[in-house]
Amino acid sequence: MKLPTGIPNPNNKVCKLQKSLYGLKQASRQWFAKLHNELLLQGFKQSKNDYSLFIQTTNSSLTIVAVYVDDIILTGNDHTIITQLKHHLHKVFSIKDLGRLHYFLGIEVSYVPQGIILTQHKYTKELLQASGLNDFKAAVTPLPQNMKLSSTEGTLITDPLYYRSMVGKLNFLTNTRPDLAYSVHHLSQFMQQPRDTHLQALHHTLGYVAHTSGQGILMNGADKLILQAFCDSDWASCPDSRKSVSGYILQLGKSPISWKSKKQATVSRSSAEAEYKAMANAAAEVTWMVRLLTDLGFPIHEPVTLHCDNQSAIYIAKNPVFHERTKHIAIDCHFTREKVMEGLIQLTYLPTSSQIADIFTKILPSHQFNKLLTNLGAISAKIVGGVKNTTTYTNEHVP
Template sequence: MGYEQSKNDYSLFIKRTNGLLTIAVVYVDDIIVTGSNEEKISRFKEHLHSVFNIKDLGVLNYFLGIEVSHLQAGIVITQKKFTKELLLDCNLDVSRIAKTPLPANLKLLAYEGELHSDPEHYRKIVGKLNFLSHTRPDLAFSVQTLSQFMQQPRLYHVKALQHVLRYVSHTLGQGIILYATDQLSLIAYSDSNWASCPNTRRSVTGYVLLLGISPISWKSKKQPTISKSSSEAEYRAMAAASSETTWLIRLLTKLCVLNLKPVALHCDNQSAIHIGKNHVFHERTKHIELDCHFTREKVLEGLIVLTYTPAAEQHADIMTKALSSFQHNKLKSKLGMYSDVDTVPSLRGDVSDDTAECATSDDEYAEGF
């Protein structure tokens, strides 16, 4: 039918005819179809039905465990049904409230404490939390942390897992809202927590990318090597964010979302920004692998503009460490996260004053660690 398979994502098929766009996303035998012309969409479905005998389920509301709600302000995606099933299957007491996924400054050691008697159960629950993080950026750091102990989980790790589940139970309908707007820009935030892993002394990379003010890509990951300084750790995080930005620009361009360049990449480390902008070989950076200098190339190309942002306003901070309840809720609001107990926030980039209500002591739910 003239559809082109995307080289950026092999599950994506695109067709452009006379300025009209039709998009199909395929996962085994589940297909999402959208586009700018209803007639083209209907013709595509009729053709599929003549070949495969498909079942048309109407407007998208559920796909691969992800619930989709259509509001006037935009589209809300959550995993409430999956979350309820996860909590029923966890066999842990989640009745107490936890206001953040993990207590601030918690350090989990790999080889300290008594081994957990049922490691398979631990792996299963962490794996489900990993799937839940598809619509929950606030869980990315916690899942990354707990995933490090899959081989030999200990009782201390199970306590941390229980704390995360208590937070999930307290925020059952949490998700993200994709705002409906024609004023689209791509903004990236990168951050790192230098030498934060007590077992390996490696740093944690975190980044988040917003289309408009809606989060569309995020990651929390331990760096593969030990960084000699906080500047190097931040520079490595910038390289990861630059790589994801490059891919997203290609993907969105194929989807006819144009004029996104240059993308502002926000970092809270002036030294790392200087390294990214300084295209001269330097004694302090000669040990850094070539792939980390990817950011410099993209700055030269004009794809990325490096921008300083204060640490308190760093959106990606939620991807690199456990935060206080006030800062955690503040960043969730800045990321445009949505809860079914809230009213849909207006289309804006600031944070409402009601986050100040969350500035309570963390001691009440950190008990036991």
């Protein structure tokens, strides 16, 4: 590091860096390495399935530390251990104790008798203000039903930066709004050259967000929490590439904990193949989630039920015989079959009318959309109450 201008330096000396400073490329890495070492010294173990997660288990206690840069969530069932860890972190890093968890990375946490509600009401309000629109037309679904946008239809808009910015903001909103996952995925395909038709669809989505701004997800407890997954696909739905859309959601009990809507990488030659690929994506997420829950002291001993509404895809996954008509399916898609044979996953047929993953693959009629949204775990929330032994911290300075 060179000496600042104005300081005499006849011998061309340089500065030796004693600690990492904000603005340096290595600052964040050095900060995390320091925090990592301190937590290990306190008896925590870093999760191999999520490197930002640290866990300490004893015969009678479980303490969990979740880290995002210099923001930390600390929770557990032993208040003494939590207090000791807070004092140690304050001594080493000079932390600020923000008390019970109410706000973290734009996500608002509310507490009701039924459980914990996660929303982004404040972020939604800021997003709508940034849109520059004064009048939002009411919409009952995120996008008009049966609408299929194309990359070539319509006139190029003069300000593509606005479109990209708003879609990016909506993407962050999907952290607590699974009902927006498909629409944001669909709109994000036209970031390179957005057209007026895409902008109209974006305004429709903003109208839906404006009239559902208090919506979030409910995380409720139960005596026996069962992990289950739902997967679905919309075959050849893209009018430009004829690629299919995959969607899945994982629920722990009745609480949604992971979901995704994504266009498939290759063209599927049949609806069964498209469903099979969606099933493989869900199976991979289930595999990771089982390992993560085991780290958290919640091992899954029974096969995870994966619900699918396509009988042919279920038959392909269950049958170990490599049929002639399935040779064209990529080898990695047979990952599902391996997990079925290992006993990690069991496949179950579910009628399309009850398939909640359908909401991640297409725009549904309003009555079906609202029905699946309720079964999914979405809820309209108000900010209330507090919770015991859950704490948020933010670091005042990085060492």
